[in-house]
Amino acid sequence: INAIAVLGMSVLTGFTRLFSFGNAGFMAIGAYTTAILVVEYHLPWVVAVATGAVLAGTMAFALGSVTLRLHGDYFLITCLGFGECVRVLFNYVKFTGGAQGYAGIPGFTKLPVAIISLILAFFTAWRVIHSKYGENFTTIRENEMAGEAVGVDTFGMKRMSFVLSAVYAGWAGGLYAGYIQYLSPSSFALAKSCELITTVVIGGLGSLTGSVLGTIVCTLLPEIFRSLSGYRMLVYGIAVVLVILLKPSGLYGYKEFSIQRIVSFITKGTDKKGAVS
Numbered sequence: 001i002n003a004i005a006v007l008g009m010s011v012l013t014g015f016t017r018l019f020s021f022g023n024a025g026f027m028a029i030g031a032y033t034t035a036i037l038v039v040e041y042h043l044p045w046v047v048a049v050a051t052g053a054v055l056a057g058t059m060a061f062a063l064g065s066v067t068l069r070l071h072g073d074y075f076l077i078t079c080l081g082f083g084e085c086v087r088v089l090f091n092y093v094k095f096t097g098g099a100q101g102y103a104g105i106p107g108f109t110k111l112p113v114a115i116i117s118l119i120l121a122f123f124t125a126w127r128v129i130h131s132k133y134g135e136n137f138t139t140i141r142e143n144e145m146a147g148e149a150v151g152v153d154t155f156g157m158k159r160m161s162f163v164l165s166a167v168y169a170g171w172a173g174g175l176y177a178g179y180i181q182y183l184s185p186s187s188f189a190l191a192k193s194c195e196l197i198t199t200v201v202i203g204g205l206g207s208l209t210g211s212v213l214g215t216i217v218c219t220l221l222p223e224i225f226r227s228l229s230g231y232r233m234l235v236y237g238i239a240v241v242l243v244i245l246l247k248p249s250g251l252y253g254y255k256e257f258s259i260q261r262i263v264s265f266i267t268k269g270t271d272k273k274g275a276v277s
Contacts, residue, residue, distance in 0.1 A: 001114055001175045002196075003215040004121045006203070008168025009196045010211040011125055014204075015137035016161045022063075022079030023169045024192035025086035026056040028185070030170025031177040032096050035105045038178075045108040049174030056170025057163045064162040068155060083193055091185040101184040109178035117175060118212075121168060125208055128164065137161055141206070169196075202243050203250050210252030217243075217251070 005027060012018050033052035037043045043051075067078040090096045097103070128134055136157045139147040147154050177183055195218070203214020218240075225235045243251070 001109070001117075001172050001179060002199070002219065003118050003212050004175070005169045005172035005196055006199045006211045006215050007121050007125050007208060008165035008172075010200050010203070010205075010208055011128065011137070011168075012161045012165035013197060013200050014206045014211070015129060015134065015141055016158055017141045018068075018158060018162065019076050019197060020079040020162070020165065021076060021190060021193040021197070022081075022083035022086075023165060023196055024188040024190065025083035026060060026166040026169035027173035027176065027192065028086050028090055028188035029056045029059060030173030031183055031188070032090060032102065032173075033170075034174035035102050035177045035183055036095065038106060038108075039102075039104055045106070045174075045178055049171060049178075052174040053167045053170035056173070057167040060163045060166030061159065064159040068158050068162065080190065080193075083188075083190065087185045087188055090188075096185075097183070099185065101182055103182045105177050105181045105183070107178060107181050109175045114175060114179070117171070121171065122208060122212065125164075125168075129208065133157065133160065138206075198240060201250060202240060204252035205250055207250065207252040210250050213251055 005023065009020070009023055012020055030049070030052035033055050034045070034048040037048035037051060038045055063079075063082055067075050070078065091099050129137070136147070136152050136154075139150075139152055140154050140157055144154050173188075180187075199214040199218045200211055201214075202217060203212070204210025221239055225231075225239075228235055
């Protein structure tokens with residue numbers, strides 16, 4: 001589930017170099033929308049999750065239409081404020097359960113559902129990145145001014161990547177609601193947005209495969225260090241810093257998983273052994 005949200009963040013951060021600390025807010029929108037539609041209006045969970053993702057994307061479109069015209073850190077700060085506003089709002093309004101949380105959500109997110117959703121999310125992101133839109137994203141990442149000079153609609157492309165990341169976050173939030181079966185505003189605090197960005201950086205900026213790998217690493221590390229009790233998060237933080245220091249481009253960098261590359265690597269190794277013998 002986290003990998004889906006990280007894939008969306010990868011499209012935004014890894015390919016357009018826009019950092020958003022508000023994606024936890026989009027996850028919250030997707031999660032609460034899904035929960036309310038399923039519990040209160042008895043809609044099929046597929047429809048509810050899709051509605052939550054679309055609503056998150058709509059909010060991102062509106063927010064991005066204003067904030068993406070800002071330069072420097074202003075976009076980042078605005079997204080941070082948006083995420084916190086969403087959390088505080090859900091913490092006080094009654095129909096979301098307020099600070100007590102929202103319970104009674106059916107457990108529709110089973111392992112097969114999560115796996116199929118991840119495959120669909122990965123394939124969709126892959127298609128986008130390897131299309132003309134992905135080329136425009138990369139142009140913005142490398143040199144935005146040069147992109148504008150050759151006719152790239154940089155504002156439109158940045159807004160598109162922002163909306164796509166929000167849709168993925170809302171999608172993940174809806175699945176999260178069906179998995180955990182209880183929602184609390186504290187689950188979508190600033191720390192969640194930081195976790196998404198950290199995962200993308202560890203996996204590799206500009207690599208969808210790295211985003212999935214980074215999710216696995218960031219999920220397993222806290223469990224591996226669970227026996228350390230109070231020092232668990234400290235050791236986890238040190239491990240993350242070491243990965244960033246030793247591999248600044250992330251575990252996968254700008255590369256993608258390729259069976260052909262693995263076969264080529266094995267073939268070269270076999271050829272070298274044959275030459276030596």
